[in-house]
Amino acid sequence: MVPDNSECDRRAKDRFGATIPRELVHRRAISEVLLTGIHTSGNAVYTVSAQWPRWHVFFGSVRHGFDSALVVETLRQLTVLVAHTQLNVPLGMQFLMPDMSVSMAPGALQDPSRPAEVTVEVVVTDIRAAVQGVTAFRTSAIFFVDGQRIAAGTAGARIVTPEAYNRIRSHRGVAVGCRMGRPVPAAEVGHLSPWNVVLNESSDTGHWPLRVDVSNPILFDHPLDHVPGVLLIEAVRQAVRLAFRDPCLDFLTVEAQFVSIAEFSDEATVVLESVSDGPEPAIVHASIQAAGRVRMQARITAKRLVSTGIHQWKSVGTERSALRENLHA
Structure with a gap:
């Protein structure tokens, strides 16, 4: 029935x-x-x-x-x-x-x-x-x-x-208001508000300092004693958007392993380690590192979604070639 x-x-x-x-x-x-x-x-x-x-x-x-x-x-x-x-x-x-x-x-x-x-x-x-x-x-x-x-x-x-x-986290750091530094422009990472930017500007290709603003009401809705995984995944996405110069780019897939806890006291860096040389979609290996340790590592596949009247997936091949050359320079 x-x-x-x-x-x-x-x-x-x-x-x-x-x-x-x-x-x-x-x-x-x-x-x-x-x-x-x-x-x-x-x-x-x-x-x-x-x-x-x-x-x-x-x-x-x-x-x-x-x-x-x-x-x-x-x-x-x-x-x-x-x-x-x-x-x-x-x-x-x-x-x-x-x-x-x-x-x-x-x-x-x-x-x-x-x-x-x-x-x-x-x-x-x-x-x-x-x-x-x-x-x-x-x-x-x-x-x-x-x-x-x-x-x-x-x-x-x-x-x-x-x-x-409490025993395993007895050494944890104290939350800071915001990691010092100049945030990348919000529009370049697909956001309207600088509040949502989780990377600082960098002159080093493929490397960006992690920006942690505990006043963000979404990422820090409740008290935490470490940097949350949702922020770390977003940091990698923003890095990929910057690398490909495409604020509309999103993951097709992301596989993230949280190797060790990202501390508030860390001076962490988002690193794009490699970009694939094969067919589309682009495959990126990335990590977040601090104090000589890997906090998170991720494997990403990505293409950009562009609005052209008819919505379609567009290749990031040109930007990928340029990025790969810079990463290995």
């Missing part, structure tokens, strides 16, 4: 009618909660619903298409939500994410006339537990809008008690 329109409207309202409690995704501002519900679909399989705004002051740097940064943040939130609501991880436990990857569907366009109602099919694997409960797991997610697959992602999670976290 096919449900009538009123029944469909009721189900949509149930799934997208309100956000979930903010503490379940580790957010303070209700406005920054993206998730609207979670339902069990089977053994360790869940359906998560989310609503993405038509435009966002931070997650709005990709014209026409879906912003990969919005997928990254949604993946973070749903991983935390699954832990608290399905794996019985108590509030107050500390989360560490050793890795995260996202892939975007080329050519998937957002309807600019309404918020996107997102359905995410989530599978939880690699669950590990100890006496205190779940200590680690992995989420794999596929994102759909109006039945169209628009992205996929995976994330690892480690759960640490507050006592254990």
Whole structure:
């Protein structure tokens, strides 16, 4: 039996009618909660619903298409939500994410006339537990809008008690207001506000100092004792945009490993280490380094999305050749 329109409207309202409690995704501002519900679909399989705004002051740097940064943040939130609501991880436990990857569907366009109602099919694997409960797991997610697959992602999670976290983080630095230096122009990295810029200017090709502004209400919605992974991934994206001179460029894929915690006391640098010499899309290997240690390493594939009346993917081959020559100069 096919449900009538009123029944469909009721189900949509149930799934997208309100956000979930903010503490379940580790957010303070209700406005920054993206998730609207979670339902069990089977053994360790869940359906998560989310609503993405038509435009966002931070997650709005990709014209026409879906912003990969919005997928990254949604993946973070749903991983935390699954832990608290399905794996019985108590509030107050500390989360560490050793890795995260996202892939975007080329050519998937957002309807600019309404918020996107997102359905995410989530599978939880690699669950590990100890006496205190779940200590680690992995989420794999596929994102759909109006039945169209628009992205996929995976994330690892480690759960640490507050006592254990305090022991391993006893040396942590103090948050600073903003890393000193001159930010790169916001327009060159796809943003309208300099508040969203996470790189400082540099004369060294392929190297940019990391900019950390703890007054940013999106990246630092709640108190942290380290630089968050969402900021580190955004820093790599901004570096790639600068390197290819394309503020509209976005990831097709990003695979990030958080090797060690990025401290507030770090004088960290974003480094583009190599650019592929093969066919499109461009493949970039990048890292964030500080004090002689790698904090994050990432493998990226990217193309630019340009508006030409008909939306299409355009090659970055010319800029890539120039960048590769500079990196090896």
